[in-house]
Amino acid sequence: MDKSVADLAEAVAPITDGASVMIGGFGSSGIPFGLIDALLEQGATGLTVISNNAGAGETGIAKLLKEGRVARVICSYPRSPGSIWFEKRYEAGEIALEVVPQGTLAERIRAAGAGLGGFLTPTAYGTLLAEGKETRVIDGKGYVLEAPLHADFALLRAERGDPWGNLSFHATARNFNPVMAMASRHAVAEVRELSRAPLDPERVVTPGIFVQSVVEYGVRP
Amino acid sequence: MDKSVADLAEAVAPITDGASVMIGGFGSSGIPFGLIDALLEQGATGLTVISNNAGAGETGIAKLLKEGRVARVICSYPRSPGSIWFEKRYEAGEIALEVVPQGTLAERIRAAGAGLGGFLTPTAYGTLLAEGKETRVIDGKGYVLEAPLHADFALLRAERGDPWGNLSFHATARNFNPVMAMASRHAVAEVRELSRAPLDPERVVTPGIFVQSVVEYGVRP
Amino acid sequence: MTVLSLKSLTDAELAARVARDIPDGAYVNLGIGKPTHVSAHVPEGREVIYHSENGILGVGPTPPAGEEDVELIDASKRYVTPAPGAAYFEHADSFAMMRGGHIDIAVLGAYQVAETGDLANWATLDDKFPPAVGGAMDLVVGVPTILVMMRHVNRDGSPKLLKRCTYPLTGLGVVRRVYTDLAVLDVTPQGFRLVELTPGNSLDAVRAVTGADILT
């Protein structure tokens, strides 16, 4: 089995206009900058981006927003220091925004990957973010019913990968990458090091079954 | 921080009559035989045992059943080659049995550990095991609402532990151990090797926050 | 009895027949019992990745005698080894693979299969016999291609392929194809449709031991 592809362009080639794309990362860590740049070059537009943040400065998701490729953002924390392109697009009414509590975002993505139809979480009960959602009280505690969140594609960043698609991560770069691999129809991972030998089965964090292609991108941001 | 305890007896001392006890393991792997033997010696009775299997031969959970310590079993696969003590107690009407599909068992345990109020799973929809449960159809697919499964205690088996309670596992001995650590008020781990130095943070499978005590038990079954 | 005039495949022949239909690169879960033998018969040159629900993807062959590891087993509790590219994981992740549609094919044994694709393989009607469901219900709702391999009839000659199952169901409308010692049948919206008869059997003879129609 060999899921490795030759370059970033080949890895992002299947992404079409209007696709939903999960993008791993939190702050500056675990973001697949190589794949995002390749996606910019590739040209797909009208994208729904699912990610914790909405980019900062002029790189990564911020660049996708700057270039007008994004129609919709689903995230927990769009406003960060330097999130100027998100703010511009948002204020101009050019993007739709869905804000999801961070743990609910992770759990909705996991639920999609795990084949669940939804879950009851206490998070956001009684708040604006639960408005219009089904709720129920169990043993005196309020819960909100949340739906799974699927995507067409996931762009991931990992430290090490093998031809079977197995991935391991570095420090806090793990973040959303493992659940996003599970929840997308087609997950693409850029890895700092592509090993031809299989990873140690004890050290695999994301098993290859969740990953459709792997590409080496040696740059560490 | 030092969560290590001197011996198995001390580790199981807090378990009281009538407690619910999750016990890790699948088949012969990942079973905390040392802790189960200590629990037998300790004498607690009227226990609810939550485990994938209901023991085989004359060891482990089978011994708890043989000695009449178990009032109730929640598991997915009680009947295995050699599960004679389970069968005897069951046929004599001496234990209550709740059979849960294996993935639903794992997910209910995880939901408890993750603070969720329940989840919708397609598993068991339309079958005997969904009778009396709330169901709903989403996009043409049927789902069953399942509740979280908590326990007072968890008895775990791991390969390596450290004083902070971090655990790593060996091969398929991982199985239910990590989710059970999350879902119990008090999780006790027997580890083949208790390291005084912290485990490598990248190799920790169960972070110490889920584990209340660790005891070395060098025997590998 | 009609059943005596039929020619049955051996278990090994049946496993080999199923194995022919497992494509290169597939992620496959093999149920306990007869299905575990399928892996030994997959044709050379195909890399199939076996998932075992107790926490391993990439199940390799049985270890040599004396090299068994009691903490490295498959769902049938047999000693195994990791194949190249294997990974270990815990149960919630393992069942996410099954329920979430990530595994391509599951091969399961069965007590009964209905022409609607309903599967019964976990409980009988015997109260004394404690039920044991295991992972079968999770597999059938999540894996897109459910293959059943089983004897065509029970030991007493009664049919296992039926219009409706009489035993408690594992899943509704989930079976894609059934491989028996007498025939291979697809489950279609119209019912069982013959794919092939195993050597030496006539359609009439197979129909006589089947509790539902067989379309051709």
Added chain:
Amino acid sequence: MTVLSLKSLTDAELAARVARDIPDGAYVNLGIGKPTHVSAHVPEGREVIYHSENGILGVGPTPPAGEEDVELIDASKRYVTPAPGAAYFEHADSFAMMRGGHIDIAVLGAYQVAETGDLANWATLDDKFPPAVGGAMDLVVGVPTILVMMRHVNRDGSPKLLKRCTYPLTGLGVVRRVYTDLAVLDVTPQGFRLVELTPGNSLDAVRAVTGADILT
């Protein structure tokens, strides 16, 4: 204005006051902003284990200049190091720790706190300002002890401690204790109850800048 006659703690003094109440062996999540400074003030001899929701338990000190690792950060996006006994994990596991009641204490900043324990710390009423909720809503429902540290009043002198919050809520009835530059207050079923005044302040002066009653 009354507010001008009050004596405020500095941010460092406030952080030190909160830190005094963090017991040995506690698992603690520090929110972004002022709460991140608490860890620097925990008294010697106490081992506190810091959780950061981006996937690390056991957050250690800032690395020396030149040894930063861009993939080793905390939730405030500051460079950190692993403390002894640290572990890395992914986001679903990280929030299981929060939501599942495994973390003992969270220290959060706030826009407003109501005498009912309601917390508002994620959104204002300004439409132009995009809302950003992050992990605050998950923390407040799962962590049994929610401590708030904040200035007692807004820059314009208006109160942040209120009978009812006017900003969108983060959680209902979740705050246990509030530490401000003027006072420490417990949230009780009867409302805010004074624990202590910070040095140099009178109860009357603090009451004058508080939008709810203070019980003693």
